[in-house]
Amino acid sequence: MDLFESLKNKIDGKDLTIVLPEGTEPRILGAAVRLQKENILKPILLGNKNDIAKVASDNSLNIDALQVIDPETYPEFDEMVDAFVERRKGKNTKEQAVKMLKDNNYFGTMLVYMDKASGMVSGSVHSTGDTVRPALQIVKTAPGNSRISGSFILQKGDERYMFADCAININPDAQGLAEIAVQTAKSAKLFDIDPKVAMLSFSTKGSAKSEEVDKVRLATEFAHGLDADLPVDGEMQFDAAFVPSVGAQKAPGSKVAGHANVFVFPDLQSGNIGYKIAQRFGGFEAIGPILQGLNKPISDLSRGCNEEDVYKTSILTAALAL
Ligand SMILES: CC(C)(COP(=O)(O)OP(=O)(O)OC[C@H]1O[C@@H](n2cnc3c(N)ncnc32)[C@H](O)[C@@H]1OP(=O)(O)O)[C@@H](O)C(=O)NCCC(=O)NCCS
């Protein structure tokens, strides 16, 4: 079954709510109307009701059935400020909290933290930093994780792969890279991918020597230490990871080479560039970034997203809340 049909079946009837802080963005509104109409989850838009109504009317969208919360007039704002100050434990004052919660991403994240929404999807007009910083500060990492990371599902027809980290950790060390590999393998299983993890590099099994290559090789060893049962191998080049004949030539005997479906990039430059090349040159649909290792489901969008991406990311985020 198609991934999204199966995710929709999972979330159907579970009364899940997804907060969409960018309420005046037409792509967000279009996706919200669609989600509400299909009745698979309840979107909550943030923003000024008149501003949202104007954008809806300009785009011929009927938003009568949608829930809108205006942070400026939210009746439980004081309670939210107190919860924020308590969570930040001396890192932010009450005055700072009032100011920060005027930012819809902070406000939406607090709705999720306070269990008033099941998850949040934002980032169509905000940078990743502005979208995820509130989550890092308030929701924080789930037990057993020392960091969060961001993966993408890349799919085209029957092909489905995971790429990471494409969103968060700029230059992870070997231990960090190993954790990203294990987190991404876990995400892969949620999306019906039986993970075979390639730790990518410009070298395959010692064909080049450099500190960067050493990092990936060490990360592979650490990943084995974190999950002995996980098929993970590296360091290897993308062709060795993906093409069976090249894998057999460059990494003979590897259970992953030539058959990888989870690709862990050595740093954020390569990960972010890599997924966008697969999306824009390769014609793959890129869904994400899915934030891994967070205590509650919050998803970032690429600013280049379309309405379909917002719709699918909302479904996926709701599924992560189960
Ligand atoms: C994610 C990112 C925004 C965090 O940067 P930052 O806000 O400067 O981070 P700081 O070091 O100030 O930390 C802020 C908080 O986040 C936490 N944090 C930072 N990185 C984290 C990570 N990877 N995992 C978990 N928590 C993290 C810190 O512990 C800190 O928490 P605290 O305030 O409770 O002490 C930054 O790493 C970044 O810009 N990454 C690249 C994003 C990007 O442009 N991606 C490409 C497009 S998708």
Ligand SMILES: CC(=O)OP(=O)(O)O
């Ligand atoms: C994921 C990503 O690259 O986001 P953006 O395009 O918004 O920078």
